[in-house]
Structures are given as structure tokens and as C-alpha cells.
Amino acid sequence: MRSFRVLSKEEGSVCLSVSWLEVPERRKEGSTVERRIVPLVLSSFHLLTARQPQAGHFQGKMAKSGAKECWGYAAYDRSGLMKPFRFMRRPCRPEDICFQIKFCGICHTDLHQIKDDWKEIPASYPMVPGHEVVGIVCEVGGAVRNFKPGDRIGVGCISNSCGQCDHCRKSMEQYCERKMIWTYNDKDIYIDGSPTYGGYSTLMVIPERYALRIPEGLPLDAAAPLLCAGITVYSPMKHYDMERGGKSFGVIGLGGLGFMAAKFARALGMRITVVSTSPGKEQEARTSLHADNFVVSTDPRQMKAAEKTLDFIIDTVAAEHSMDQYLPLLKTNGKIILVGIPAKPLECSALSLHSARRCVGGSLIGGIRETQEMLDFCARHHIFCKIERIPISYVNEAMVRLAKSDVKYRFVIDVAASTPPEFRPIQ
The missing domain is CATH 3.40.50.720 (NAD(P)-binding Rossmann-like Domain)
Known part of the structure; x- marks a missing residue:
């Protein structure tokens, strides 16, 4: 990905970002994954602070509390228009995994949520969508047993639940009798009540119980839509x-x-x-x-x-x-x-x-155990979705096309490759 940015030092002024993404049109060996080259995307956003960010300033910076700065795209109101957004991810607790997001699928639910279409699930802004999230583990807490740095990881629609009710004990967390926590547009009452932000962003922190292992037999980008x-x-x-x-x-x-x-x-x-x-x-x-x-x-x-x-x-x-x-x-x-x-x-x-x-x-999505079973089934049978890979700056155009059913069959954001260099986590 190649990009350049024009920034103003004055707060509230408009900043410009231009980027283009070079991706292969087709993967070999009979894969059904198809991609489109998306050239020259121009986006604009408002500078959020009076200080101009410097190269490296944002790269995985950790606050004294251990919280991690994160960058992504958020909707700010019912127009659904998304703009760059900076926020904090919580520190890794002993049972948590932190991972760098590589790809995130765009689901039709994202379109409904950013536009506040469902009265049963009211929108809370700013909203960072994305519940088809895949990436690479970069940090694990001391109690984590099944993941290590460098592992391929995924997060779907569920980011937490009570873990104690009959449904949770049977790994039907999506029907948690107390409350299932959505990966975005929710508040995690089991941790600190803070908003949940999704995968249109650079980093994510997730309890190990809700983390999914992406089998080696699945292309990482095409695996993302499987999670929803x-x-x-x-x-x-x-x-x-x-x-x-x-x-x-x-x-x-x-x-x-x-x-x-x-x-x-x-x-x-x-x-x-x-x-x-x-x-x-x-x-x-x-x-x-x-x-x-x-x-x-x-x-x-x-x-x-x-x-x-x-x-x-x-x-x-x-x-x-x-x-x-x-x-x-x-x-x-x-x-x-x-x-x-x-x-x-x-x-x-x-x-x-x-x-x-x-x-x-x-039927509502699936539990964590069943989702892992599905991923393993897909790897054995070489099943994954056709995708069109896009840079993160193309998300607004993608939403317009999605509303017209103008995609075969899922958009997948190449988050890691299209994040501006100064906002990328340290590798």
C-alpha cells in the first residue's frame, strides 16, 4: 500500500489522505477468492487534536495504565458516514489476548448498525463496526494457555458473556441468559462497562474464551467472513x-x-x-x-x-x-x-x-465452540467466501455499494496494509 497525507497543525482543519492498494486479482491453486484492485482513494477527516501526529508517535503507544492507543474508522451519527477515530483499548488482563488486526469483513449488519436501522439494538456513537475480525496475536496475559504471539486468531460477533448460565456452560454464548456482549455497539458490563469497538481498527483485546483459532488451511483474508x-x-x-x-x-x-x-x-x-x-x-x-x-x-x-x-x-x-x-x-x-x-x-x-x-x-449466529468447529470444517473442505479486498479508506464507498448489493460476495478490509504508517502498531 502506498499513501501520503496532508496535515494541518490547526485543530478542526481538514486533513487529506490519499492511498492506493495493490493486490493480486486471483489466488492460484483453484481458490475461489477473487479480489479487485482499488486504486487511488481520497479521504478527508478533521484533525482531532491541535498537535500534528509525528511518524511513529502512534505506533502501539501504551499509556501508563497499560492501555493501548488504537486507530480506526467510526460512524459518528445516523448518516453512517465513517471517519478516522482514535481511541484506547484496555490493557491485557491475565486472561486476555491482544492482537493486531490484519483483515475485517464488512457485514450487512454493519450497514444497519451505523445507520441506526434497528430499534431493538439502538446505535451508540461513535461506533467502530466490524465483527468478522482476523489477525495475529501480539501479546497474551499470564493465564492464557492456548494462544501465543504469532498465532492466527479471529473474533466474531461475541466478545463476552456471563460464562455461568446454562447456555454459556453449553457454549451457546449467543443465548446468554444474562447478556451476551456484542463485539461492537455494546458495553461490556463484565469488565468495566466501557463501549465495545469492532474490527475496523488496528488492535483488539479479547478474553481467551472468545478467541478463535484460524486454521492454517484457510486464507486469512477469506476466513474473515466465516466468523459471521x-x-x-x-x-x-x-x-x-x-x-x-x-x-x-x-x-x-x-x-x-x-x-x-x-x-x-x-x-x-x-x-x-x-x-x-x-x-x-x-x-x-x-x-x-x-x-x-x-x-x-x-x-x-x-x-x-x-x-x-x-x-x-x-x-x-x-x-x-x-x-x-x-x-x-x-x-x-x-x-x-x-x-x-x-x-x-x-x-x-x-x-x-x-x-x-x-x-x-x-437462529442467531453460533457459540464459540461451534464456530471453531465450523472453521475447522471449512479448512478440511476448502470452503471460504469470495471476497473483494479493499483499503480501510474505501469503507464509505463500500457501504454505498453494499446497500445496492454491488459486491460478490463480501467486502474484506485490508486493515494492516492500508492503515497510515504513523498509526500502525509496532510489529
């Missing part, structure tokens, strides 16, 4: 017993979640039907995902022909839609599981359920 998109569909497939070979499986929506669901279904030996509003996605579904069938949901004839053909459906769509359109696709005793989070309630006819003893269920 991957586990979000893997968990219900395991829980609802979809792993039995020979069953027919449908996925509604072919974005990042749908892509991963189809990949898992193929590895589990299921027959795959992709249901989409976009006829243009059929070739991708059949060639890249080896789908057995493709159904255009806006075509009544295709939908009629697909009735009572599926044992399971995972509905990944976050936009408003009617369940009644898709329930007839299920066989008797079929199950449809919702993993998308539409802003408005979904319509569902009771008769559609009663007539064939169909079930509607839901």
Missing part, C-alpha cells in the same frame, strides 16, 4: 439436523449468507436449490456452487413446479418479503429457518403451516 456469514448458516444446519446426506436443501437469496449455505450443503451431500429474484444469478449458482436447481421467485410457473420439493430452506433475505411465497416449496414436515433480519414483521399464513405440518424457525 459462515457461522450464521452453519449453526442452524447443524441444529436442525440438515447434515443428513441425500436431503433436499433450498437457500433463499444468493448473497454472502446464501453463498456460504450452498457451500456447506454441497459439502454435506445435499441436493441444492437456489431461490432468487435475479435470473442473472443462475449461471453463478450452477457453475460456482454446483446447484442442482435454480428457481426465479418472481416466476409463478417456476415456483409452482418447485412446490413440495424441499426438506429444508434457509432464508437469508434481510429485505421485507412474505413467507407465504416460500412455504409451499417445503415437503410435509419441512422446515424453513430465518437468518436474515428484515426491519418489518414477516407475513405467514397459519394454513400454509398446518396443511403439511411445516415449521418456521430462527
